Amino acid sequence: MNNSDSHIDKKQRLSMSEETKNNQTQEAFATVGDQAQSVDNSVRQTGAADAEGHPVQEVESLCMHCGKNGTTRLLLTRIPYFREVIIMSFECPHCGFKNSEVQPAAQVAEKGSRYVLKVEDKKDFNRQVVKSETATVKFNELDIEIPPKRGQLINIEGILQEMITDLESDQEERKRVQPELYERIQEVTNKINSYLNAEPGTLPLTVSVDDPAGNSWIEYVPGEPAHKWAMYEYNRTAEQNVYLGLISADDVAKHKQEESESKKQATDANVSSNLNKKEDAPSTVVGLSDATEIENLDNEVQTFDATCSACYKPCSTHMKSVDIPHFKEVIIMSTVCDHCGYKSNEVKTGGEIPKKGKRIVLKVTDPEDLARDILKSETCGLNIPELNLDLTPGTLGGRFTTIEGLLNQVSTELHTRVFTQTSDSMDEETKARWVSFFAKLQDAIDGKIGFTIDMEDPLAASYIQNVYAPDNDPNMTIEEFDRTYEQNEGLGLNDMKTD
Structure with a gap:
């Protein structure tokens, strides 16, 4: 073989090598569309579906225990009175590892939420709970708090049973090595079991789920007493926004620094202004002047x-x-x-904070009453017995509107935030009950039926317009009441020092 043939063969090999590298580069840097298509092709339909027809899908995924491939099942479903969630379950046929998780299908809510349930009998332990990965669960009477961990779709009994399983996992070893710790843990598990068995003197049990992301929930049963179930919304703190990844810790630090500098500049400006006024003022004592620099706004x-x-x-x-x-x-x-x-x-x-609370009861007998002004403070509870409507303190926040406007806001909140009457998974009896409720609420808004508004505010900061003022309103009664210890505790008044 002469030198020219060897040179051509070498060029051919280099060309083939470059072509192979280009193919590998194209495979390594595939387009997003191609990668999404490959993922779609790996998802299998199982043929199963929920009550609304949402399909159960399977995808092959890596087992974190043995390193081999297992199967993950996915279901996008809707929970009545709540929202859509994604339920995932994983199972590995090689090592037998199983896991399940629930994640919200919606974005982080505008506000955090806290749900409270009073477990008063054994069947209440079957209440469903959506616990996102950012939620904290607390059992008041047991003095137990479960910090945020993986998301779950579970019931109250399941949460307590999981707690018992975790506590008893190493009890035999503790009994031998740390008998005192074993006895203490055994007391806790016995106490939890006594509540689960609804033994005399145990119930009620107060359960609360606090989620700054607003993506957790405790099942609501329509028509139940108002004291059993409550939902509260709150504005997140800066630390909670950082925890959820909505803002960075640097943004919070920068904001606090700017706020501190702004307060300092305002203080310096006030001090400088006061000094200038003292220098310009005459040496004699001066009384109040009719002129003022503050404009009446x-x-x-x-x-x-x-x-x-x-x-x-x-x-x-x-x-x-x-x-x-x-x-x-x-x-x-x-x-x-x-x-x-x-x-x-x-x-x-x-x-100032009044010494007594105030209760206002108004009988709405005329459509013109719907135009009355109403102020419902954040601490006020509102009840309309004819509509089976009970708003706990904190619901809707503080509102200054008309009676008609307040009822419209209640209707909107029930439709868009907590309840839904169009869910296919809702049974016919429940759906008929909610259709009847919204129809009666709309009749009240339209002035077709009379009803009674009962407002109770421990801070006496709520109001309904008296159209007969300054005379007494024959359809309205106002009475004062002494706050209970629990009400003062909730308002933070028991620890307030006024001396």
């Missing part, structure tokens, strides 16, 4: 710069002071963030 909507509590970006807050005749002055505040869409409407009442 009672009849104006004031706008000032603020920081969004959700994304920590600049936004505007509008504030208006409103003097309610025969009641007191309140402040209406509205915040809208153009960056993340966060909205907040609040009503704040001023003045």
Whole structure:
């Protein structure tokens, strides 16, 4: 073979090598569409489905115990009175490892949520619970708190049984090595079992699920007494937003630093202004002057710069002071963030904390009564027995509107946040009950039926307009009551020092 043939053969080998590398590069850097297509091809349909027809799918996945491949089953389903969730279960045929998990199919809610259930009999242990990976579960009477871990679709009994299993896993070894610790843990498991068996003197048991992401839930049974089930919403703290990954810790630190500097500058400006006034003032003692530098803004909507509590970006807050005749002055505040869409409407009442609470009962007998102004503070509970409607304190927050407007807000909240009457998985009896409820609520909004509004506010910060003022309203009764110890404790008044 001459040198020219060897040179051609070498060039051919180099060309083939470059072509092989290009093919490998193309495989390593495949397009997103190609990769998504390969994932879709690996998903298998099992033929099974839930009550709404959502299919159960299978996909091959890696077992984290033995390193071989197992099978993960996925189901996107809807839970009545809640929202859509993804239920996942994994099983490995090689090592026998099994695992199940539930994840929310929705985004993080605007506010955190806390659900409270009173377990009063044995059947209440069957209540379903959606516990996301960010939720904390607490059993008050047992003095037990379960920190956030993997998401689960489970019931109250299942949570307690899991707790017993975890506590008893190493009990035999503890009995031999640490007998005192063994006895203490045995006492805890015996106490949990006594509640599960509903032994005399144990129930009720208070269960709460607190989730800053707002993606957890405790099953609600329509028509049950109002004291058994409650749902509260709250604004997340900066630390909770960091924990959920909505903002970074650096953003929080930067915001706190800017806030501190802003307060310092405001303080320095006030000190400087006061000093200048003292220098310009005459040496004699001066009384109050009719002239003032403060403009009367009672009849104006004031706008000032603020920081969004959700994304920590600049936004505007509008504030208006409103003097309610025969009641007191309140402040209406509205915040809208153009960056993340966060909205907040609040009503704040001023003045000192009254010694007694106040209960207002109004009989709505005429459609014109729906136009009455109503102020429901955050601490006020509202009950309408004719509609089987009971709003616990904290529901809807503070609202200043008309009676018609309040009922419309209640209807909207029930439809969009907690309840749904269109779920196919709802049984016919339950669906008929909710259809009847919303029909009766709409009749009340339209003024077709009369009803009674019963408002109880331990801080006496709520109000219904008296159209006969200053005379007494024949359809409205107002009475004061002494707050209970529990009410003072919930308001933080028992620990308040006034001396």
